[in-house]
Structure formats: structure tokens, C-alpha cells
Amino acid sequence: MTVYKTEKKVQRLSPFRGGLNANRAAWLFIAPAFFFYGAFVLLPMAMSAYYSLLNWDGIGAASFVGLTNYITVVTDDDLLQIIANAFRLILYFTVLPVIVGLAVASVIRNQMSGRFGTVTRTVLFIPQVIPLVAAGIVWSWMYDSNGVINQLLGFIGLENWTRGWLGDFTYALPAVGLIGTWVLLGLCMLLLVTGISRIDASLYEAAKMDGANAWHEFRHITLPGLRQEIGVCVTVTIIQALSSFDIVYVATSGGPGIETMVPGLEIYRLAFAHREVGLASALGVVLMLLVLLIVIPVQWFTREKQ
Amino acid sequence: MTQIFQRAWVGKGLILLLMALTLLPFLSLFTAALAPGGTYPSGIAWPEAPQWNNFVRAFEVADIGRMMVSSLIIVLGVVPLAVVIASMAGFALAKLVPTGRKWLYLVFVLGLTLPFESIITPLYYEIRALGLLNTRFAIILPLLGLYMPFSVYWMRAHFINVPQDLSEAAQLDGAGYWREFWYVQIPLARSSIMSLSILLFLWTWNQFLLPIVLVQDPAKRTMAGALGAFQGQWGTDVPLLSAGSLIIMAPTIIIFLIFQRQFVAALLQGAVKG
Numbered sequence: 070m071t072v073y074k075t076e077k078k079v080q081r082l083s084p085f086r087g088g089l090n091a092n093r094a095a096w097l098f099i100a101p102a103f104f105f106y107g108a109f110v111l112l113p114m115a116m117s118a119y120y121s122l123l124n125w126d127g128i129g130a131a132s133f134v135g136l137t138n139y140i141t142v143v144t145d146d147d148l149l150q151i152i153a154n155a156f157r158l159i160l161y162f163t164v165l166p167v168i169v170g171l172a173v174a175s176v177i178r179n180q181m182s183g184r185f186g187t188v189t190r191t192v193l194f195i196p197q198v199i200p201l202v203a204a205g206i207v208w209s210w211m212y213d214s215n216g217v218i219n220q221l222l223g224f225i226g227l228e229n230w231t232r233g234w235l236g237d238f239t240y241a242l243p244a245v246g247l248i249g250t251w252v253l254l255g256l257c258m259l260l261l262v263t264g265i266s267r268i269d270a271s272l273y274e275a276a277k278m279d280g281a282n283a284w285h286e287f288r289h290i291t292l293p294g295l296r297q298e299i300g301v302c303v304t305v306t307i308i309q310a311l312s313s314f315d316i317v318y319v320a321t322s323g324g325p326g327i328e329t330m331v332p333g334l335e336i337y338r339l340a341f342a343h344r345e346v347g348l349a350s351a352l353g354v355v356l357m358l359l360v361l362l363i364v365i366p367v368q369w370f371t372r373e374k375q
Numbered sequence: 376m377t378q379i380f381q382r383a384w385v386g387k388g389l390i391l392l393l394m395a396l397t398l399l400p401f402l403s404l405f406t407a408a409l410a411p412g413g414t415y416p417s418g419i420a421w422p423e424a425p426q427w428n429n430f431v432r433a434f435e436v437a438d439i440g441r442m443m444v445s446s447l448i449i450v451l452g453v454v455p456l457a458v459v460i461a462s463m464a465g466f467a468l469a470k471l472v473p474t475g476r477k478w479l480y481l482v483f484v485l486g487l488t489l490p491f492e493s494i495i496t497p498l499y500y501e502i503r504a505l506g507l508l509n510t511r512f513a514i515i516l517p518l519l520g521l522y523m524p525f526s527v528y529w530m531r532a533h534f535i536n537v538p539q540d541l542s543e544a545a546q547l548d549g550a551g552y553w554r555e556f557w558y559v560q561i562p563l564a565r566s567s568i569m570s571l572s573i574l575l576f577l578w579t580w581n582q583f584l585l586p587i588v589l590v591q592d593p594a595k596r597t598m599a600g601a602l603g604a605f606q607g608q609w610g611t612d613v614p615l616l617s618a619g620s621l622i623i624m625a626p627t628i629i630i631f632l633i634f635q636r637q638f639v640a641a642l643l644q645g646a647v648k649g
Binding site: 091092094095096098101102103105106107108109110111112113114116117120127169172173176177185187188189190191192193194195196197198199200201202203206207208210211213215216217218219220221254255256258259260263301302305308311312314315318319332333334336337340341346349353354356357360361364 | 463476486491499527577603646
């Protein structure tokens with residue numbers, strides 16, 4: 070027994086410890102995670118790529134059509150508008166939360182400690198915690214022709230502005246977008262506030278000595294200092310905008326017309342209501358690539374230089 | 376000095392305004408939930424005779440008890456296993472240096488930005504082929520895979536910062552990789568594991584796309600999926616829908632309020648690392 074133990078110890082301490090033995094152990098440790106990832110992500114990704122080359126109703130025989138589905142995705146007016154809608158949502162999911170978050174963060178800077186800070190954090194995080202479906206339902210009611218928005222407009226004497234916001238061709242998309250703003254603002258704001266509290270306070274004092282005004286302070290200290298946090302907000306929210314589904318499904322189902330239709334919901338509709346599996350898969354592949362194409366440069370620009 | 380005070384007040388005012396905007400929709404939903412059933416309430420208005428009974432009715436109509444049990448089963452099927460296998464993989468990628476580690480890691484990270492909708496179509500046919508449509512496995516198994524990119528990334532980020540001396544000390548004591556992992560590394564990873572578990576719990580509980588595509592029966596869905604079905608069925612009865620939505624949101628909000636500190640930390644870190 071003792072001999073065996075010593076032998077093992079020697080083996081472990083030898084230069085070969087990290088060799089074959091560790092390698093095999095590593096693969097055994099990774100295997101379960103890789104199994105689930107492979108079976109339920111990589112395999113469907115490959116199937117998606119394959120389906121996208123087919124004309125298939127999901128039931129009968131499929132026929133190979135090459136890149137026809139992709140050509141449809143990039144030439145069909147409706148599909149192009151649907152993809153454009155996702156990009157328009159970025160204004161509400163990303164740009165608004167980041168701008169408001171930056172404004173609030175630079176005004177309050179170090180005010181988030183103590184009980185006030187805790188209450189603020191808790192309240193602003195509630196939209197992050199509830200299901201997006203619930204956010205959609207809550208806001209459908211806010212936008213209802215009998216809802217709070219119209220009630221407030223009536224209250225300040227703007228009765229002729231009232232309308233069913235989610236059914237309005239002009240305002241449906243902004244209305245849906247603002248639900249996203251409501252959900253994501255708290256997260257962005259708190260990320261930015263946390264980030265700003267890490268910026269060295271002496272930088273601001275030095276700037277004040279030099280007679281810098283608020284804008285200079287923001288432009289030359291706050292903005293560069295928050296580079297990484299802004300990158301995080303932008304990345305997370307852009308992914309949410311481009312792959313939005315839950316909110317739109319509940320609030321408008323893509324209507325009126327296709328004013329608020331987004332790629333995620335269109336994939337669902339094409340695949341399961343219209344049985345155009347090939348086209349749905351092609352749109353899925355395009356969506357996946359679009360997200361990567363946008364997120365990678367954002368990451369690259371905002372990474373901290375080392 | 377006055378400038379600093381002014382700034383503090385403007386800041387507080389702004390925050391109070393944002394807090395009010397965050398809470399207003401819930402308040403509106405709450406007053407709507409108290410209006411008489413089947414009526415069409417308006418915005419925010421305290422009803423003359425608050426119908427607390429609406430909550431009871433919604434609870435029964437939507438069978439919320441069963442929905443919560445179902446969500447809990449799904450959470451229990453996903454979260455512990457996902458955390459364990461992701462920790463194992465993260466540990467191996469950080470500490471055991473398998474050949475091809477760079478590529479392997481890249482393959483996992485590739486999934487970080489994947490929109491679930493992109494693979495929902497083939498996932499449906501795959502689950503159908505496995506004969507698992509309309510079972511909770513249809514939600515549990517895909518989620519285990521879909522969570523791996525983030526979870527492995529998260530746990531690797533933890534293990535990579537654990538000093539190498541620790542592994543060497545454990546192995547000098549004669550612990551194999553498996554024992555080192557369970558008895559030395561895992562106890563030290565407690566806070567990372569806690570945050571990951573919170574995030575996975577939230578994402579599972581709130582998961583909507585998989586349940587509506589893969590499971591027809593609302594009683595076998597997650598909470599969010601069931602809420603979708605409830606809205607489809609009772610969308611025209613505003614008071615009942617409002618009451619039901621509030622009940623369905625309540626568990627997450629209550630758990631959130633209890634573990635507020637951990638949740639906020641997890642969500643902020645989760646965003647940064649993701």
C-alpha cells in the first residue's frame with residue numbers, strides 16, 4: 070500500500086504530470102458539458118444550416134433549393150422591413166438606456182451608497198427580474214386606449230393625442246421599443262453608476278482646478294473611464310434588441326401589419342404557422358450572423374487596451 | 376459647495392423620477408386587477424368596491440399552483456446539473472490544459488451571442504424525433520445545452536484566477552483530479568456558483584420561447600410560458616388578466632426582494648462577464 074502511494078506521488082511530481090494523464094482527465098471533465106452543448110446547440114445549428122438549403126413544409130418530402138431561401142431573405146420587401154425593425158429597436162433598447170444611464174450616472178456619481186442606494190437598486194432591478202412576457206402584458210395595459218398613458222394625456226389636456234398606441238401604424242414600434250427601454254434602463258444605469266464610482270475622484274478635482282466645465286469633464290474623464298461598462302451595456306442590449314421575441318409576441322404579435330414584426334417572431338411564424346421550415350431556418354442563420362457581426366466590433370472597440 | 380448640493384438634489388430627483396416610472400405600470404396593473412370582473416377599467420383608478428376576489432379567481436382559473444410546481448420541477452432539472460457540469464468543464468479548461476483547449480473554449484464561447492430563435496426550428500424536430508414533445512424534458516434538455524456557453528465561460532473565469540499552488544498542494548496530498556475538484560476547488564468557488572445559480576434560476580423561470588414551441592400543455596410549462604397561455608385565453612378580461620399576471624410575477628419578485636443583494640450582484644457581474 071505504502072509503496073503504491075509513494076509511486077503515485079512520484080508520478081504526479083514528475084515532469085509528465087501534465088501530460089497524457091491530465092489531458093484524459095480534462096476531456097472527461099469537459100465531456101458532460103460538451104455533450105449537452107453538442108446535442109442541443111451545435112447539432113441544431115448544423116441542422117439549421119442544412120434546413121436553410123431546403124424547400125420543406127416539415128411534413129412531406131423536402132427538395133434541395135440551394136441558396137434560394139437566403140436570396141429571399143435579402144430581397145423580399147417584408148423580410149427586409151422585419152430585419153430593419155430589429156435595427157430600429159436598437160434605438161430604444163440600446164441608445165436610450167445608455168444615454169439616460171450616462172446622464173444619470175454622471176450627475177449622481179457617488180450618491181448610490183446607504184439605504185437610498187439599496188432602495189434605488191432594488192426598484193430599478195425589478196424589470197430585470199420579471200419575465201419579459203409580464204413586461205409585455207403590463208405595458209399593453211399602459212398603452213391601452215383606456216390605459217394610463219391616455220389617461221395622463223387627457224389629464225394635461227391633450228385628448229386628441231390619445232389613441233390605442235400598440236395598434237397605431239406610426240407609434241406601435243416606438244411603443245414596443247420603449248418597453249425595452251423600461252426593462253433595460255435599470256441594468257445599464259446601475260452598471261454605469263458602479264463603473265463611475267471606480268473612476269479616481271482626484272481626476273475630477275484636477276479637472277476642476279484646470280477650469281474644465283461639466284462637458285469637458287464628461288468628455289475627457291467620464292466617457293473614457295466608462296469605456297468598458299458602456300461596451301457591456303451596448304453588447305447586452307443589442308443582443309436583446311436583435312433577438313427580441315417575448316415582448317413583441319405578447320404586446321403586438323408583430324402588428325399592425327408588420328410594423329412591429331421582428332426576425333425572432335417571424336422565424337416562429339414561418340416555421341410553425343406557415344410551415345416554411347427552409348425559409349425560417351435561413352432567417353435564423355442570418356439573424357445569428359447579424360448578431361455576431363454587430364457584437365464583435367463593439368467588443369473590439371470597447372475592450373480595455375492592455 | 377452649493378453646486379455640489381444642487382447636483383446631489385438634481386441626481387436624487389432624477390432617480391426618484393425613474394423609480395416612479397418603473398413602478399407606475401405595476402400600480403396601474405394592480406388597480407385594474409381590483410376592478411369588477413369582465414369590466415373595462417381605466418388607467419389608474421381605485422375601484423369603488425375593490426374585488427380582491429379576482430386574485431382568488433385568477434389563481435383557480437390559471438391553475439397557478441400546478442404551474443408553480445411545474446416551473447419548480449424544470450428549475451430543479453436544469454440548474455443543479457448545469458452548474459455541476461459547467462463547473463467541471465470550466466475547471467478543466469482553466470486548470471487541466473487539455474490539448475486543443477483554445478479551440479474548445481472558442482467553440483463554447485461561440486454560443487454566447489446565439490439567439491435562441493435561430494435554432495428553435497431544428498430543436499423542435501430534434502425533440503420530436505426523441506419523442507419528448509409535450510414533456511418537461513423538452514424544456515430541460517435544450518436549456519442544459521443552451522446555458523453551457525455562459526456557464527462554462529463564467530466558471531472558467533473563476534477557476535483561472537485560483538492560484539496554481541492550490542492544485543499542486545492538493546495533488547501533493549495525494550488527491551486525484553476528481554477529489555481536488557470536489558473537496559478543494561468547489562468549496563472555494565461558492566460565490567461564483569451562487570451567482571450562476573441565481574442567474575440560471577431566473578432565466579429558466581422566465582424562459583418563454585421553448586415552452587410555447589415545445590410544450591402545448593400550460594401545466595407542464597415554465598411560469599413565463601404559462602403566462603403566455605393565460606394571456607391568450609383571458610386577454611379580453613382585463614381585471615382577471617391583471618390579477619393573474621400579478622400572481623404569476625409575485626414569486627420572482629418576492630424571491631428577488633429576499634435575496635436582493637445577491638441578485639443585483641449576480642445580474643451586474645453576469646452582464647459584465649457575459
